[in-house]
Amino acid sequence: MNIESVKTLFLMYSGEEDVQKYMPVIELAAEECGRMLRPDADSSDPRLDHLCAAMAALRLRVIQSGQDRRQYTYAGKVISPEGSALSRAEDVLRMTLNMCSDLVKASDFVFIGFSGKEDAE
Numbered sequence: 001m002n003i004e005s006v007k008t009l010f011l012m013y014s015g016e017e018d019v020q021k022y023m024p025v026i027e028l029a030a031e032e033c034g035r036m037l038r039p040d041a042d043s044s045d046p047r048l049d050h051l052c053a054a055m056a057a058l059r060l061r062v063i064q065s066g067q068d069r070r071q072y073t074y075a076g077k078v079i080s081p082e083g084s085a086l087s088r089a090e091d092v093l094r095m096t097l098n099m100c101s102d103l104v105k106a107s108d109f110v111f112i113g114f115s116g117k118e119d120a121e
Contacts, residue, residue, distance in 0.1 A: 009053030029056035058089040
């Protein structure tokens, strides 16, 4: 992974302006991406930069969601509203995981393991 590229993509995915403030989140995502790689995967593939940035952006949204006043299901999903920043971050991560499916071991990734179909009751 190219960490400079990851930082730029993180800013794009997260909408944040100060990348240095969120370096611990980015570094954690980079470590997790590294652990997810298949043994034969090219660690310099630019798709991994997108995956790492999307993972970091989702983690940031999860952290920030604990600071808002929305209601959540038992699995941590926002009950309402549709199109929230958290659900968009999850969608971006799913897209990047699909894009990197030949590079990563899917069974090692459980961060977005819920289907999103749980009941709000």
